[in-house]
Amino acid sequence: MIIRRNFEEQLSELQEDLIRLGRFVQEAHGKAMDALVRQDLALAKQVIVDDDFADDITFGIMARTTQLLALQQPMARDLRFVAASLKIVTDLERIGDHASDIGKVTRSLAGQSYAKPPVDLPQLSSMACKMVGDALHSFVQHDIKLAVQVARDDDAVDDLCEEIQREMMDVMRSDSSRVEQATRLLLAARALERVADHATNIAEQVYYVETGELRPLAREEHNHALFASLGLEESDWKTHQRRSTDNGQNSP
Amino acid sequence: MNTSSISNLADKAMPEPSTRKAEAPSARNSTPQFNVAMAAAGEQNATPVIVEAEKVDLFYGTKQALKSVSIPFHQNTISALIGPSGCGKSTFLRCLNRMNDLIEGCRTEGEVTLSGENIYAKSVDTVMLRQRVGMVFQKPNPFPMAIWDNIAYGPRLRGIKNKAVLGEIVEESLRGAALWDEVKDDLKKSALGLSGGQQQRLCIARALATKPEVLLMDEPCSALDPISTLKIEELMRELRSAYTIVIVTHNMQQAARVSDTTAFFLLGELIERGASAKMFTDPSDKRTEDYITGRFG
DSSP states (O other), X not given: OOSOHHHHHHHHHHHHHHHHHHHXXXXXXXXXXXXXXXXXXXXXXXXXXXXXXXXHHHHHHXXXXXXXXXHHOOOHHHHHHHHHHHHHHHXXXXXXXXXXXXXXXXXXXXXXXXXXXXXXXXXXXXXXXXXXXXXXXXXXXXXXXXXXXXXXXXXXXXXXXHHHHHHHHHHHHHOGGGHHHHHHHHHHHHHHHHHHHHHHHHHHHHHHHHHSOBOOTTSHHHHHHHHHHTTOOHHHHHHHHHHHHHOOOOOO | OOBOOOSTXXXXXXXXXXXXXXXXXXXXXXXXXXXXXXXXHHHHTSSOEEEEEEEEEEEETTEEEEEEEEEEEETTOEEEEEOSTTSSHHHHHHHTTTGGGGSTTEEEEEEEEETTEETTSTTOOHHHHHHHEEEEOSSOOOOSSXXXXXXXXXXXXXXXXXXXXXXXXXXXXXXXXXXXXXXXXXXXXXXXXXXXXXXXXXXXXXHHTTOOSXXXXXXTTTTSOXXXXXXXXXXXXXXXXXXXXXXXXXXXXXXHHHOSEEEEEETTEEEEEEEHHHHTTOOSSHHHHHHHTTOOO
């Protein structure tokens, strides 16, 4: 028997709002990368302007969360859920900011031809966005394994980001006229690396909601042990990683 | 314990700074998990046990109201007993100073010790016991007499007749109950003229006058307004340094605010007991979770 129907409804509305914001920032990243690759200035500008909408949803969620705390005094799992929501909304909002950052990179490179067509950046973007999608999926589905996997996937993002950095530095060394362009693209790579970090933060919050334990999933050595304890094989996550890099756009 | 000092939050609940420092270098290599419960669990071990209930069964006639309840209460801590009406929490509280003896047909089995001595032993004088284990009730119940006489009542019963000594006890007790400043000029006035919150603090002062070791509080704030409630809660936190407090409350937020440990009762059974920080963020038992999140039923 559900006693606190009103409260339950408010909790699920809060979750829906978070998912809505999550979808929005994921789409923003899809558009931002599309604009960067095709050098579509209008689309890049739209991404930058639309970020205001993400901010509005964020404030709405924060107000709702504070209200829930004040009026319903949640306890135990509910309390963890509401506390985690406050953290998750901030991570999502930052992820949105990074889409806008990439839009600004595109804007600053208007009219310049690329040294070579960007391939790694779209790849990095889809990997990071998949992590965001998976993190939100684990949130909705109470899926701890998926949350842990998200944190694991962060390594691949870091590796690719590293690779892009090396490549950009090579470009700078070989052609000084490309320094500005390479620097801007480096910033885009950095923004995407941060997106993956925020996805990992969300995964950690999901883990907290589900287990009551605040655990730094991002630290690899711990993640490794945890991964094994959840009955996941090393090969599982490699397959998963491959899938995540092969895939294009993802949504929860 | 593999608790690392990941968060400053942990500091408050950690047992001792010295142990924490010793653990810190290795923490990096051990499994880093911050669990409020594990951290807070250390706190209740810091002081010795003063009252201990061991497998207490209680029957009202043939009806069993408590089923093998065992709880140790540590010195200078506040323990909250929570649970739905009829779960046995007040009955259990009253076991701790044998108030149930006054109920006809009530039979208690098992053992309750106060500083190691069984309070249910035949040799125990219950009047003396209740001086050592004082009680404050749901509704303020001052005696219909002057404020001064209310407080002096217990000590007089103990044979103290010297007015100066009694006066000292009265002042000390009223100060202890954070009431002195409000009533010091009206000590000869009737206690019944005080507000509800003041009356309840008077009752606490009256309990303190017999110099108890343990204070039992049976929903001490349920008849009070929010401000008086906060005053009593603040007072409890102050009294904690000198007394051990056990409180029964229906108000979960109150239990969370004031207590160090919380015990959850259901149908006469102790379901779960632990550090309040753990109980209200991450209880172990599904029934506790359902009750404190309001999904009970």
